[in-house]
Amino acid sequence: MKSRIDLHLHSTASDGTLSPTELVRAALGMGLTTIALTDHDTTGGIREALDAARGSNLTVIPGVEISTDVPGANELHILGYHVDPQHAQLEARLSALRHARVDRARRTLACLAQAGCPLSWDHLVELSQGDVIGRPHIAQALVDAGHIDTVHNAFRYYLAKGRSAYVDRYKLTPHEAIEIIFAAGGIPVLAHPRHVLSHIPSLVRAGLAGLEAFYPTYPEPEQTFLVNLARKHDLIVTGGSDFHGPGITEASEPAVVYVPPYTVAELSDRLRRQRRQALPLAT
Ligand code: AMP
Ligand code: MN
Ligand code: MN
Ligand code: MN
Numbered sequence: 001m002k003s004r005i006d007l008h009l010h011s012t013a014s015d016g017t018l019s020p021t022e023l024v025r026a027a028l029g030m031g032l033t034t035i036a037l038t039d040h041d042t043t044g045g046i047r048e049a050l051d052a053a054r055g056s057n058l059t060v061i062p063g064v065e066i067s068t069d070v071p072g073a074n075e076l077h078i079l080g081y082h083v084d085p086q087h088a089q090l091e092a093r094l095s096a097l098r099h100a101r102v103d104r105a106r107r108t109l110a111c112l113a114q115a116g117c118p119l120s121w122d123h124l125v126e127l128s129q130g131d132v133i134g135r136p137h138i139a140q141a142l143v144d145a146g147h148i149d150t151v152h153n154a155f156r157y158y159l160a161k162g163r164s165a166y167v168d169r170y171k172l173t174p175h176e177a178i179e180i181i182f183a184a185g186g187i188p189v190l191a192h193p194r195h196v197l198s199h200i201p202s203l204v205r206a207g208l209a210g211l212e213a214f215y216p217t218y219p220e221p222e223q224t225f226l227v228n229l230a231r232k233h234d235l236i237v238t239g240g241s242d243f244h245g246p247g248i249t250e251a252s253e254p255a256v257v258y259v260p261p262y263t264v265a266e267l268s269d270r271l272r273r274q275r276r277q278a279l280p281l282a283t
Contacts, residue, residue, distance in 0.1 A: 005259040007036040007061065007267075008079065008191065008212065008240025013045030014065075015134035017245025020045040024052035024060065027254055034264050035254065036061035036081060036240065041097040042132050043085035061267070064094070064181070065191060069171040074195040078177040079212065079238070082271050083186030090184035093172065098131050104169035105133040111165040112138075112158065117147040135159045136244070174199070175206045182207060185278070187270050189238050193226065194218065204233050209270060214239020216250050216257045236266040 010016035011023050018026065020037060027035045037049045037060060046062045053060045064080045083090060109119050119141045127144075128137045139154035148154045158165040172180070181188040189210030190196070190203060200208070211233075213226035223239075230237045239259040241251035251257075 003255040014039035020049035021052040036063040038063035077191035080181035080186035083184040087184035100170035210236035
């Protein structure tokens with residue numbers, strides 16, 4: 001069945017290659033009904049996406065994706081749906097994370113220079129097109145400078161965890177990410193959870209509200225397993241392509257994975273309940 005929904009998309013506001021407007025146009029061209037813009041550590045693309053979709057039949061859910069660290073485990077990514085993109089406290093936290101990315105990028109370039117791969121800082125900033133500098137931008141800069149043939153190999157030989165130019169950056173804990181998403185009126189959801197399933201019970205205790213079950217690299221039986229796991233913990237089920245632009249990741253275009261309409265309805269129901277609870281009690 002053709003998917004009309006995609007709740008996990010990146011734009012040039014973080015490490016995607018389509019601008020928010022181009023992303024919305026692509027979604028409209030494909031006949032999608034609902035998308036969520038979930039850029040890493042920024043809500044900076046949301047206004048443009050909402051403007052581009054105005055007057056159309058496409059609903060844009062404001063979102064964000066925050067990478068978090070858990071000691072001794074893989075990175076754990078928390079999506080926030082229906083966040084207030086203007087929320088001051090959220091913006092302060094995201095801004096600190098973006099600054100840490102700049103710092104990490106400088107240290108990565110120093111490592112790369114040591115490894116015989118000098119890069120131009122100005123070119124890297126130009127590639128990032130904004131204030132979120134990600135490893136994909138550094139990978140592209142390595143390709144542009146002729147140090148390596150593909151972005152994939154740039155990760156494989158230099159930038160992936162454990163390789164010579166991998167540098168850690170400051171990250172929130174999952175609990176902090178959940179807390180800040182709630183503070184901004186949003187719904188915290190665990191992204192691509194395959195490698196972090198053992199953390200789900202503690203995340204649920206911290207207020208996790210959803211689980212991403214529909215994901216392009218997850219075979220159907222695994223998606224079904226995740227839907228059942230979500231039900232067991234009373235979590236909302238979500239899904240999306242994690243599209244970053246044509247040819248960047250596994251998802252070559254939006255909506256490559258089927259995401260059922262009930263996911264959008266469950267998010268809306270949850271939002272209504274959260275907003276009701278946030279209302280001051282009448283006296
Ligand atoms: P960062 O958040 O800057 O540490 O970079 C992580 C991002 O790099 C992910 O969100 C993906 O978009 C991208 N990425 C991670 N691994 C790879 C890979 N092997 N090839 C291409 N892109 C990757
Ligand atoms: Mn990314
Ligand atoms: Mn992610
Ligand atoms: Mn993502």
